[in-house]
Amino acid sequence: MAVFSSIGKRFCNQALNGSKPSRLHFQSIRTLLLQSASESVKVHRHSDADSGIVQINMERPEAKNALGKDMLRGLLNSFEAISTDPAANVLMICSSVSRVFCAGADLKERLTMNVSEVRATVNSLRSTFTFLEALEIPTIAVIEGAALGGGLEMALSCDLRICGEDAKLALPETGLAVIPGAGGTQRLPRLVGKSIAKELIFTGRKISARDALSIGLINYCTPAGEAYSKALEVARDINQKGPVAVRMAKRAINEGLEVNMASGLDVEEECYEQTLHTNDRLEGLDAFAEKRKPLYKGN
Numbered sequence: 294m295a296v297f298s299s300i301g302k303r304f305c306n307q308a309l310n311g312s313k314p315s316r317l318h319f320q321s322i323r324t325l326l327l328q329s330a331s332e333s334v335k336v337h338r339h340s341d342a343d344s345g346i347v348q349i350n351m352e353r354p355e356a357k358n359a360l361g362k363d364m365l366r367g368l369l370n371s372f373e374a375i376s377t378d379p380a381a382n383v384l385m386i387c388s389s390v391s392r393v394f395c396a397g398a399d400l401k402e403r404l405t406m407n408v409s410e411v412r413a414t415v416n417s418l419r420s421t422f423t424f425l426e427a428l429e430i431p432t433i434a435v436i437e438g439a440a441l442g443g444g445l446e447m448a449l450s451c452d453l454r455i456c457g458e459d460a461k462l463a464l465p466e467t468g469l470a471v472i473p474g475a476g477g478t479q480r481l482p483r484l485v486g487k488s489i490a491k492e493l494i495f496t497g498r499k500i501s502a503r504d505a506l507s508i509g510l511i512n513y514c515t516p517a518g519e520a521y522s523k524a525l526e527v528a529r530d531i532n533q534k535g536p537v538a539v540r541m542a543k544r545a546i547n548e549g550l551e552v553n554m555a556s557g558l559d560v561e562e563e564c565y566e567q568t569l570h571t572n573d574r575l576e577g578l579d580a581f582a583e584k585r586k587p588l589y590k591g592n
């Protein structure tokens with residue numbers, strides 16, 4: 294059921310960690326609750342000019358947003374709903390829980406599972422984050438506090454990561470005598486290089502947002518409590534661009550990086566072709582000639 298709500302102060306954990314809140318935290322951001330995908334996952338659509346921005350809030354405070362069955366089902370339901378929403382142009386993934394983005398696998402639930410249940414759960418975590426990575430629209434992980442194990446693996450499946458400076462990131466799985474199982478062994482080295490990824494995964498070491506920025510793991514490190522404001526700024530910027538163009542740019546980069554340069558350039562050509570016949574391309578040229586802002590409709 295769709296319900297109008299205001300998530301101005303509780304959309305993200307940033308204002309609750311004792312740091313000085315920024316001006317934006319006290320603005321009321323009007324959103325529409327699109328879906329309660331589960332007890333612990335809510336999907337909101339921003340309103341008015343921001344209506345192309347969709348936001349997922351993780352809300353499982355008692356377990357620090359650990360990825361238990363209900364949370365995982367809620368995330369997959371949300372990603373599936375967003376994948377078929379033609380009005381969605383950009384997704385922000387946030388936490389409503391103070392000082393944590395996501396604590397990774399639910400270790401209490403795990404204790405009750407036999408080996409085949411563990412295998413099925415890890416496979417399900419991996420495929421859920423692969424689905425997230427494959428969404429056509431850009432995705433932004435908004436991180437204040439801890440992003441650990443599966444929590445960091447979810448963020449690695451997003452296109453961009455924006456952290457408050459109190460954030461702590463790690464893949465601590467080897468300390469639990471397992472390995473990252475939700476894509477971490479593959480996505481971390483692709484992002485930061487083999488050598489740094491190996492060190493972080495072998496040791497399970499927690500790194501600060503500043504260190505994460507310096508190794509290219511995240512896009513921005515903001516003052517503590519301001520990751521949401523920065524992410525919203527970036528999301529608004531993306532939301533104003535030609536929606537087909539942004540989707541095709543994401544596809545060209547993702548698919549092109551998996552193949553050699555010549556095949557990658559073929560992918561680029563194919564993706565460019567998709568933009569050629571859009572009304573938005575003509576609107577962009579008209580707006581330039583008329584010295585006004587373009588108004589894109591996504592077709």
Ligand SMILES: CC(C)(COP(=O)([O-])OP(=O)([O-])OC[C@H]1O[C@@H](n2cnc3c(N)ncnc32)[C@H](O)[C@@H]1OP(=O)([O-])[O-])[C@@H](O)C(=O)NCCC(=O)NCCSC(=O)C[C@@](C)(O)CC(=O)[O-]
Nearest residue numbers: 355356357359396397398399400401439442443473474475
């Ligand atoms: C997140 C901080 C820093 C907060 O640190 P804090 O703010 O000091 O909070 P806390 O440690 O007091 O935790 C508050 C409550 O949340 C619970 N909690 C907390 N985390 C979890 C969890 N993961 N699963 C289940 N419950 C969790 C914790 O047990 C506690 O419950 P209480 O004792 O009050 O009943 C700290 O709690 C922490 O370090 N948690 C553990 C992080 C961790 O090791 N995560 C698992 C990574 S392994 C993984 O993700 C595996 C994967 C996905 O790659 C593959 C696979 O599935 O196997």
